Amino acid sequence: MSFISIKHLWKEYGNRVVLENISLDIAQGEFVSIVGASGCGKTTFFKMLLGEEKPSRGEMLLHGKRWPLEPDADRGVVFQRYSVFPHLTAIQNVVLGLEFRDAKWTTRLLGRKKNAAMEQAQTMLEAVGLGNNSHKYPHQLSGGMQQRLALAQSLIREPEILLLDEPFGALDPGIKADMHALLISLWQEKQFSVFMVTHDIQEGFALGTRLLVFDRVRNDPHEPDAYGAKIAYDIPLKQRRKWNPA
Template identity: 70%
Template sequence: MSFISMKHLWKHYGHKPVLENLTLDVAKGEFVSIVGASGCGKSTFFRLLLAEEQPTRGQLLLNGKAWPSEPDADRGVVFQRYSVFPHLTCLQNVRVALEFRQSPLLARLFGGAKKEADERAMAMLEAVGLAQARDRYPHEISGGMQQRLALAQSLIREPEILLLDEPFGALDPGIRADMHELMRGLWEKHKFTVFMVTHDLKEGFALGTRLLVFDRVRVDPQAPDAYGATITYDLPVRRRDRQTYNELSAEVRTRMPLSRGTDVLEETP
C-alpha cells in the first residue's frame, strides 16, 4: 500500500477545472519536487495536500484512508515568506508549536512541561544552527535565519509530511545553497515525506528524489480555461551528480513548450 495515493483526482473552481485526472502514488520518505509553468495548478495541488482545499472528485488517500479534512500536526508547512510570529523570540517561536499541541486553548506550559519543551526547542534550534539566536526576535535576524526558524517550528512536532511552498525563493544564492545543505541533512536524518513546490529546476533536482512536472496537455485556443493541468512527467532522480541533472533537465526543457510559461526553466546561478 502506498503512503499517499491519488486516484483520478480533479479540482474545479466553479466550472473551471484547475487539476484534472491526477493519479499518483508516493512512498513514505520520498522527497518530491514539483515544477511547472505559472497557473498550472501547483499551488492548488499544494493546498489539497495541506487540506485547505478538498478534491472535486476522485480520491486522495493517506495510508489507504481518506485524507484528513483539515490541516493537522502530521503535516508541517514552510512558505516562501517567513511565517513566524514576530512578537516571539526564536526559542518561543519553536516552543509555541509544542504549547499549541499540549495546551491548544492557552498555548502555554508551566513547570516541568515548560522545561521539557524548552529543552526540545533548544535541541531543534541547534539542529538548524540557531542556538546563538535563541533570545532574538525575527526582525533581528536575517532572512535565511528566519527560514531556518520556520523549518524548526514545523519540524519540532515531528510531522510525517513536510510541505514546502517555494521556501528558498526569496533567499540570495549563497544562503540558498546553505539552506539546501541543511534541508538535505534534516530529511536524511528524519526521513519525513516532502513535497516541495519550486520554480528553480536545479533546486528541484538537487533536493528531490523525484521530480513532478505539471502542465496543461490540452489547450483550446477558444476556451483556454476549459481544461485543467495534470502531471505530465514523473522523473526519478537516482543520482545527484551533474550528469544526471544535465540529462533530466534537458529532457524537461525539450518537452516543455516555452510558450506556456518559462518559469519552470529558471535556474539558480
C-alpha cells in the same frame, strides 16, 4: 497499500478546470519536487495536500484513509514568507508547537514541563544552526535564518510530511545552497517525506528523489479554461540519498 495514493483527482472552480485526472502513488520518505509554470495548478495541488482545499472529484488517501480535511500537526509547512510569528522570539516560535500539543486550554506550559519543552526547542534550534539566536525576534534575523527557524518550528512536532512552498525563493544563491544542505541532512536524520513546490527547476532536480512537472497538456485557444493541468512528467531521480523506512 502505499503511503500516499491519489486517484483520478480533479479540481474545478465553476467551469474552470485547474487540475484534471491526476493519479499518483508516493512512497514514504520520498522527496517530491513539484515544478511548473505559474498558473498551472501546483499551488492548488499544494493546498490540497495541506488540507486547505478539497478535491472536486477523485480520491486522496493517506495510509489508505481519507485525506484530513484541515491542516494538522502530521503535515508541517513552510511558506516563502510569513511562516514564523513576528511577536515571538525564535525559541518561543519553536516551543509554540509543543504548547499547542500539551496545553490545550491554558495555551502555555509552566514549570518543569516548560523547561523540558524549552530544552527540546533549543536542541531543535541548534540542529538548524540557530542555537545562539534563540532569544531574537524574527525581524532581527536575516531571511535565511527566518527560514531556518520556520523549518525548526515545523519539525518540532515531528510531522510525517513536510510541505514546502517556494521555501528558498526569496534567498540569495549562497544562502540557498546552505539551506539545501540543511534540508537534506534534516530529511535524512528525521525521516519525513517532503513535497516541495519550486519554480527553480535546478533546485527541483538537485534535491528531489522524484520530480513532478505540472503542465497544461491540452489547450483550447477558444476556451482556455476547458482543460486543466496534468502531471506532464514524473521523473524518478537519484535514490542514493533516500533513507529506508523501517
